[in-house]
Amino acid sequence: MDKLTAAIQEVAEDYGYKRLAAAVGCPYQVLVNQCNPINDRPISLRKFWLMFSITKDMRLLVAFLDEIGAVAVAKGKRDEDASLFDLVVNHQVAAGTVAQVIRQALEDGLITAEEARDIRNAIRAEIDCLTALESELMEMAEPRLAKA
CATH class of the missing domain: 1.10.260 (434 Repressor (Amino-terminal Domain))
Known part of the structure; x- marks a missing residue:
């Protein structure tokens, strides 16, 4: 099934x-x-x-x-206390964490179920950082004026 x-x-x-x-x-x-x-x-x-x-x-x-070979990503929530720069840095830190977790998992040449879960969690944390960044950008963007 x-x-x-x-x-x-x-x-x-x-x-x-x-x-x-x-x-x-x-x-x-x-x-x-x-x-x-x-x-x-x-x-x-x-x-x-x-x-x-x-x-x-x-x-x-x-x-x-x-x-259909797709995934859903929850919309990011704005962090009222974070600046755009903070959100960019948060994303970069999260990306580094993904790389670090993958590197550690590959040290022995095998990826265990626990390591796969850790990698997945790191990836999801990075996605959350990206969606928060996107949400802030969309909030900051000037509304487009309707063409007359």
């Missing part, structure tokens, strides 16, 4: 098929059948989106994006 189908089933089971069916406006048994991986009429994109809108369960979005 693919990750997307598995995520749809897990979310439907966790939320409750009956409750979810009522929320998306379809009979209970129809939803159960559509979530079944061997059914030839799988859940529609519209119903998938309704499921996500109702449950707000990120497992659905993560599995969908994984299927």
